[in-house]
Amino acid sequence: MTKHPSEAKNCLKADAISITNRKIVYMKFLLVTYPDSESGHPTKYVRDSIPEIKSYPGDVTTPTPEVISFKPGELLGDETGAFGIKSWLESLGHQVVVTTDKEGPNCVFEKELVDADVVLSQPFYPAYMTAQRFAIAKKLKLCVTVGVGSDNYDLDAANEHKVTVAEVSFSNSRSVAEHIVMTALILVRNFVASHEVAKSGGWNIADCAARSYDLEGMHFGTIAGGRIGLDVLRKLKPFDLHLHYYDKHRLKPEVEEELGLIYHASVDEMLTLLDVLNKRSSMADHALQCDGSPHLRYIPVGPSPVLRGYERNSRSVSQG
Ligand SMILES: NC(=O)c1ccc[n+]([C@@H]2O[C@H](COP(=O)([O-])OP(=O)(O)OC[C@H]3O[C@@H](n4cnc5c(N)ncnc54)[C@H](O)[C@@H]3O)[C@@H](O)[C@H]2O)c1
Numbered sequence: 302m303t304k305h306p307s308e309a310k311n312c313l314k315a316d317a318i319s320i321t322n323r324k325i326v327y328m329k330f331l332l333v334t335y336p337d338s339e340s341g342h343p344t345k346y347v348r349d350s351i352p353e354i355k356s357y358p359g360d361v362t363t364p365t366p367e368v369i370s371f372k373p374g375e376l377l378g379d380e381t382g383a384f385g386i387k388s389w390l391e392s393l394g395h396q397v398v399v400t401t402d403k404e405g406p407n408c409v410f411e412k413e414l415v416d417a418d419v420v421l422s423q424p425f426y427p428a429y430m431t432a433q434r435f436a437i438a439k440k441l442k443l444c445v446t447v448g449v450g451s452d453n454y455d456l457d458a459a460n461e462h463k464v465t466v467a468e469v470s471f472s473n474s475r476s477v478a479e480h481i482v483m484t485a486l487i488l489v490r491n492f493v494a495s496h497e498v499a500k501s502g503g504w505n506i507a508d509c510a511a512r513s514y515d516l517e518g519m520h521f522g523t524i525a526g527g528r529i530g531l532d533v534l535r536k537l538k539p540f541d542l543h544l545h546y547y548d549k550h551r552l553k554p555e556v557e558e559e560l561g562l563i564y565h566a567s568v569d570e571m572l573t574l575l576d577v578l579n580k581r582s583s584m585a586d587h588a589l590q591c592d593g594s595p596h597l598r599y600i601p602v603g604p605s606p607v608l609r610g611y612e613r614n615s616r617s618v619s620q621g
Contacts, residue, residue: 325394328419330397330421331400331414331428332399332400332421333410333420334383337379337381342381346375357471358531358535364472370386370389384447387399411437414434414441417440420438420445423448424450427453432457435458438462441462442464443467444464444465474529478529478532478536481529481533485579489513489576490513490516491509491513516540517540519543519576519577520575521544521576522545522575522577523580524547524568524578525546525547525548526547527581533581534546535560544560544562544563546565547568
């Protein structure tokens with residue numbers, strides 16, 4: 302059970318003492334975070350608490366740390382937040398370097414990487430680990446995505462240098478699924494353009510309505526029905542859509558039946574039928590890259606939003 306931060310502080314000391322009696326290896330952790338907000342790291346939040354989530358779909362349990370050194374709901378992805386682990390690691394004697402400067406040969410990240418043991422970064426502000434960076438990181442043992450995905454690592458180079466690459470599966474998959482539902486509605490209903498009309502003082506309904514549709518009855522498809530893809534399909538079920546998916550691993554028949562899913566054995570076959578596409582598999586798989594491929598030309602004329610599930614070299618949302 303998670304302890305209150307004040308109790309957690311005492312536990313950290315106790316842990317550090319007991320661990321030093323074992324043979325502890327002190328390591329250098331290199332954390333890459335996005336910068337604090339322009340007004341500084343928040344000291345007050347609009348909510349006092351956030352809901353406690355105890356499990357993910359399929360009875361997968363959430364992490365159960367013995368102690369945490371932050372209050373749930375605090376911003377942890379920025380420089381000051383430092384993923385909520387800086388003080389804990391330091392209390393155990395490890396060295397922690399936090400940087401936001403991660404691009405180019407003279408960046409802080411590349412200088413500190415030379416003797417780092419562990420690198421942590423987030424999918425939306427990734428530390429790109431190229432073959433050249435793996436080569437200079439002589440002590441590196443572990444790269445962790447603080448989130449989901451491995452698109453920012455040269456996995457062949459990681460293998461060659463015997464570096465483990467890990468992610469925190471499910472850690473924010475449900476957040477992404479919520480975001481996809483929101484984005485699909487925003488695009489199909491022409492929300493942003495209509496908001497701009499209202500903001501500029503106009504209220505010409507035709508300007509807003511001409512490109513605005515209902516999701517109801519449309520054909521929605523996802524490339525990959527993993528944690529995010531399946532959650533999106535589940536969340537969209539009440540909208541009375543036709544739900545399609547393509548994945549190299551077919552879902553269980555009872556799941557397909559429960560959600561009324563239409564499975565496709567090929568991407569091309571599915572794309573010819575869709576109004577809305579959600580791409581939700583690793584970008585590293587070249588077979589599934591849609592950019593510049595003939596796949597997208599199949600999508601019928603209309604609002605046809607394409608919601609993409611990868612971070613690199615792409616806009617997160619595009620409208621065809
Ligand atoms: N949560 C995040 O931090 C975050 C944010 C944005 C995007 N993403 C990206 O979203 C993607 C999906 O995340 P997830 O949590 O659903 O992962 P997941 O591992 O649960 O699902 C991935 C799915 O892709 C399928 N797949 C892989 N290769 C395939 C192929 N060649 N053909 C067909 N299907 C294939 C797998 O079978 C699996 O069902 C990840 O690649 C991640 O980079 C993650």
